[in-house]
Amino acid sequence: VNLTQDDVQEILRLLDASPFDELQLETDRFKLTLRRATAGGWTQESRTLSAPRPLPAASAPGVSAASGPLAAGSPPSAQPASPAAPAHAAPAARSPPVGVVDVCTPIIGTFYRAPKPGAPPFVEVGSRVEADTVIGIVETMKLMNSVYAGARGEVVEICVADGQFVEQDQPLVRLRRADQ
Amino acid sequence: VTIRRVLIANRGEIAVRVLRTCRRLGIESVLAASEADLHSTAAKLADWTVCIGPARSASSYLDVAAVMGAAVRSAADAIHPGYGFLSENAALARACREARIIFIGPTEEQLAAVGDKLEARRHALAAGLPVVPGGSVSTPDEAASLAHQIGWPVLIKAVGGGGGRGMKQVHDPSQLPAALELAMAEANTAFGDPRVYLERFVASGRHVEVQLLGDGSEVVHLWDRDCSIQRRYQKLVEEAPAPDLPPRLRSAMHAAAVAYGRRLHYRGAGTVEFLVDRAREEFYFLEMNARIQVEHPVTEAVTGLDLVAEQIAVAQGQQLRIRQEEVRISGHAVECRLNAEDSAHDFRPSPGTVTHALLPAGEGIRVDTHIEAGSAVPPYYDSLLAKIIAHGPDRAACLARLRAALVNCRIEGVHTNLALHSAIAASDEFATGGVDTGFLARFLRAQQSEVDREQGG
Numbered sequence: 001v002n003l004t005q006d007d008v009q010e011i012l013r014l015l016d017a018s019p020f021d022e023l024q025l026e027t028d029r030f031k032l033t034l035r036r037a038t039a040g041g042w043t044q045e046s047r048t049l050s051a052p053r054p055l056p057a058a059s060a061p062g063v064s065a066a067s068g069p070l071a072a073g074s075p076p077s078a079q080p081a082s083p084a085a086p087a088h089a090a091p092a093a094r095s096p097p098v099g100v101v102d103v104c105t106p107i108i109g110t111f112y113r114a115p116k117p118g119a120p121p122f123v124e125v126g127s128r129v130e131a132d133t134v135i136g137i138v139e140t141m142k143l144m145n146s147v148y149a150g151a152r153g154e155v156v157e158i159c160v161a162d163g164q165f166v167e168q169d170q171p172l173v174r175l176r177r178a179d180q
Numbered sequence: 181v182t183i184r185r186v187l188i189a190n191r192g193e194i195a196v197r198v199l200r201t202c203r204r205l206g207i208e209s210v211l212a213a214s215e216a217d218l219h220s221t222a223a224k225l226a227d228w229t230v231c232i233g234p235a236r237s238a239s240s241y242l243d244v245a246a247v248m249g250a251a252v253r254s255a256a257d258a259i260h261p262g263y264g265f266l267s268e269n270a271a272l273a274r275a276c277r278e279a280r281i282i283f284i285g286p287t288e289e290q291l292a293a294v295g296d297k298l299e300a301r302r303h304a305l306a307a308g309l310p311v312v313p314g315g316s317v318s319t320p321d322e323a324a325s326l327a328h329q330i331g332w333p334v335l336i337k338a339v340g341g342g343g344g345r346g347m348k349q350v351h352d353p354s355q356l357p358a359a360l361e362l363a364m365a366e367a368n369t370a371f372g373d374p375r376v377y378l379e380r381f382v383a384s385g386r387h388v389e390v391q392l393l394g395d396g397s398e399v400v401h402l403w404d405r406d407c408s409i410q411r412r413y414q415k416l417v418e419e420a421p422a423p424d425l426p427p428r429l430r431s432a433m434h435a436a437a438v439a440y441g442r443r444l445h446y447r448g449a450g451t452v453e454f455l456v457d458r459a460r461e462e463f464y465f466l467e468m469n470a471r472i473q474v475e476h477p478v479t480e481a482v483t484g485l486d487l488v489a490e491q492i493a494v495a496q497g498q499q500l501r502i503r504q505e506e507v508r509i510s511g512h513a514v515e516c517r518l519n520a521e522d523s524a525h526d527f528r529p530s531p532g533t534v535t536h537a538l539l540p541a542g543e544g545i546r547v548d549t550h551i552e553a554g555s556a557v558p559p560y561y562d563s564l565l566a567k568i569i570a571h572g573p574d575r576a577a578c579l580a581r582l583r584a585a586l587v588n589c590r591i592e593g594v595h596t597n598l599a600l601h602s603a604i605a606a607s608d609e610f611a612t613g614g615v616d617t618g619f620l621a622r623f624l625r626a627q628q629s630e631v632d633r634e635q636g637g
Contacts, residue, residue, distance in 0.1 A: 004200065004203075005200075008541060012542055012543070037540075039584055041540060041541070041545065041584045043539065045537065048221050050225070052223035053226075055253065108531060110560070140529040141531060142561070142562050142563075
């Protein structure tokens, strides 16, 4: 059993009255370090050492096959959906031809080609863009970040499908620059 | 009914928080986790973990069928939905009822009633609660006469909007027709619904909310919280009780919240949010949140109650275990939300891996978190890393503990907004108490101009 917040407070009350400045506790389930802080009070650092225990696939834990409400098996919806596509495509290894530039995502996240589901995409192959044209959105931690073309030109390739996960600096679209 | 096994359909700090109460009560826990969270702290602490789908929450934490499948498969008697995700989803509550699994939350009807803005407002009026003066408008003439009646300035709001989206301030009567036309066109584009309504604009408002607990017949309030320190409608610092609130207002708000809960025969933990007009010393109903809230620990600190345990008790059909006259508050509590965002660079999100997590401890300090050294902070979900909660016998003592606690906090591997919290905790305006919802924007502008001045000189 891991320590509760109340347990930690109890230990700290004992420590406060003691000459000790540090306490380390380690079991096979957790590791906790308490240190007296120079600014007053204490600091805590903890690591949970126990491993996750996946639910056995066949039947529920602690429920025998005879009495388990679902001994017959799991409904299909309980299975994790297999990802439709690889989690993320590797950034394009090939370097762009002369006069062509990659517009890359400044941030890791999910790429969206349109402002909302069902809406027309910001850009298509053949779209003419200015430096401040939005070419897509990258969603990170529930925040929508607009990605700008950064140069004047024409979209020659869409590198990432809508809804796909992108790594930082991964190319999203390619432009043929107008000033080349 | 006794709940013996709970499926926790959430992640992050709230999953760890719910796990803690389950363990204390001797209830087995099964964590429903996405593929991104299979090695999270919550997964390590839970009795069992079941994968409910890929990282994207639309196919995991927001998928009613996936969550129900996990509950059935793990033979859970109940589902705790936490906050966000499916916590206020009537379809999940209905699926639970059909599968004879307890939904730890209100009824489908209550979720539907508070989930629709106009319906929630209708209930507020019927229960005798004050709402922001206003109403729906569709022509410039209607808008002009309503604005004249409620007083200037006014706010045009999209019926389909929310979270600060689809709002327009109008200060000059001559600009109202054009602003209305634009607002309707934008609402149609953004939300597929051109309907708008007009409201009195409260120039300086506070966000004060009242915590309710109901068992389906009886409703009690557990005092109030002030959540006025917000950035772009996201709460950053919360406290209980609300500081510097006229006693007449406070007791009227408590009574109003209870009246609202009674009208719905509310079951579970819920929060009635109010806008307090500082100049007029009036309050208006905003909405009800039918779930446990992120900021619930400040209420727990001052009341000594475990709100998750009370949620579980009423969900399994018990009557409220506390009467109104037994609710007493002690001292003052403040919570800081530590987020993985770079407050030095326009709050840019900062996913990654935590390499070091030194957190405060000691008398009056509580930390609710799911992060420790080695924890992943995935880009798919919100940026909340930890909540630092300080409690003291009065507000000044509480703030002194909070400031020391923030000094004793160090997180490495991802950027955080820790420095901003320290700056807020050190500010005189916050120390005085009772700031309005415009405080943080002003504070950030002042900080920025100070930085600019230093760089200029």
